[in-house]
Amino acid sequence: MLIWYFFSLPGNLFNDPTATVIETNKGELIGAKIAIDGQWRFPEIDSVPSKFGKCIVAFEDQQFYRHPGFNPVAMAQALTENIKAGKIVRGGSTITQQIIRLSRKGKKRTYFEKLKELILATRLELRRSKEEILKLYASHAPFGGNVVGIDMAAWRYFGLPAYQLSWAESATLAVLPNAPSLIYPGKNQKVLLRKRNQLLQTLLNAKVIDSLTYQLSLQETLPQKPYLLPKIAPHLVDRLSKKYNGQRIQTTVNSTLQKQVNQIVKQHHENLKQNEVYNMAVLVIDVETRKVLSYVGNTPTDKNHQKDVDIIMANRSTGSTLKPLLYATMMDKGELLPEQLVSDVPTVIAGYNPKNFDESYSGAVPANRALARSLNVPAVRLLQEYGLQRFRDELNSFKMKGLKYSADHYGLSLIVGGAESNLWDLCKTYAGFSGTLNHYQETSSEYFTNEFVEPILIDSEKADFGKRTTRKQMYGAGSIWLTFEAMKKVNRPEGDEAWQFYDSSREIAWKTGTSFGNRDAWAIGVSQKHVVGVWIGNADGEGRPELTGLNAAAPVLFDVFNLLPNTPWFPMPYDNLAKVEVCKKSGFLSSANCIGKKMYVPLLGVRTKSCPFHQLIHLDKTKQYRVNSSCEAIANIHHVPWFVLPPLQEYFFKTNNAAYKALPPYRSDCHKEIEEKMDFIFPKSSSIVYLPKGFDGKTNEVVLKIAHKNPETRLFWYIDSRFIGTTKQFHEMPVLPKPGRHLITVLDEKGNEAKRIIEVKN
Structure with missing residues (x-):
């Protein structure tokens, strides 16, 4: 009998499925997913709220802390009353016995079953403490409908966590397990009120509450309707419920920040939907810990606009968000300097014709300014110079799940939005850059082997940055710092242009991105302490006019940064x-x-080549004409350094730089040296030209353009050796060639020649 008694109680009394409960880092409820059996049953609580504990003991079992699992006196009284009534009108069960009954799932309430419950209750008393028994009851008692446990009951009927319930609210819930149907909205109010007030009177008589508390509690109203659970991060709840189904999970999310970011998203959503843009995602990461502080997976839109899609994890065109990576790696390898001029001219590479967003060209632009302005043409040309396959291989180190195809699949468009990634992976990458700089400073010029670690969502977890090493894992701290310096100089959105003139202004390295067809608008910003990522667009991929990273995503980015503590700028990593x-x-x-x-x-920047654009030219004594030994005595020649760009770069550069001085012409009596004089603007090399058609259906002419060092020079134009005309000053020639391949030849007055083969199609 003793052996049977010892093993009579199961190790785990309750095996019911529980709801998935997601909380903040301070235990505040973010949201929950109902249990698979359709019951709102939260996982067992850690402790019973003090007020509710006193109320439930006073109402159900006043001798709870004295009896061994059953109360003989209460049982005798109940037996007597039931015999007199001829039916069961009163129970004598203790809280411990009720737990046993709840765990046995609907056994008939006979005296024989009561005896079993009594024996098992004594066994439970020997196994668990009174506090643990009370927790079991509070976690598994029914509270009406499909509500089980005090935690869910507090949210459903009062919209509060259980520990915030008042005495009146605790008393209301304490009477429910005895008669769960009393809580039905709009019914049984008098009975429920009477039971609650009787319990409050009992608490007053027992001196658990004072008379003032009693009087104030009587004035509180009963719940009239059920409350909805908090939904401050529904997409995060959905994401975690797949992995932690039925568990209570404390996340890294900061409740205050999450609610503030939700409000910002809601405000911008109201404006954006006027342009039929309905979806947005925002992610905030703490760089030091890599913990996610805010997770907004979408806007509060409707099902017609995919409100349930978690955009943070959705792969979308990256736009220009990968450009900083190319800029950093080329500097790190000593193949680019921060202010080195890079070419920004009309370009065709293997049939690919990249264009800047505004379809203008600068001719030549400093690399850091090209990054700040997010120019596409310089980025594509730099990628070709660096090596597409080489860069694609390096991207594997960042473990971006959307980047799953080969270099050939993406081509050079990889750098301007031809690839896909998601907000989670992009923010992780930018956080790794920021963390590299911070750790380099903190460790006296050392790196960590696992800097690009996954962001953390579970509060109890810690980021594993790996081991300390003197060897960089990806890019050195110096190239990252210089990249951030360039990104800090990006023109800010309207209303924040003069940020640098204020002492309190935030120094943020940030990058926008806009995909082809205005389908995706990105903005990612980095400070010493935080990374903020924003994506805006339509989940179904529909593009909208004026949907750009600068116009749409950047304002959200800076609104979110304004919620965060201001931090100083990254210290310069002098050792690198x-x-x-x-x-x-x-x-x-x-x-x-x-x-x-x-x-x-x-460090490797010292190996780059010296300037190719500065030449030593030879001028006569007037310094107006170039000369050489064929027409001027060497003693009379002045040697002057001159900044000279190739013709095509010069053509665009001088329109944006009034100070640029073209090379002086040779004096008429001098023998001219061979030099590059002109280059085609249109058509580009090996290009296909389509003849445009007007509204009347007639085929229109196509205009050929060329840049010449000396615009005043006359140019002579030929198609397939057939002379077609002369230009001066503005070198543009309208032509209407037949479909097929043609050779375009242009000669100037000095015999300089430029040729280009094109294929014409209707």
């Missing part, structure tokens, strides 16, 4: 930088022919 002299105008390493300035570059 070298001070060199570069040409002021070109940004290349200085030569004898240019005026230099000192600046910091990555």
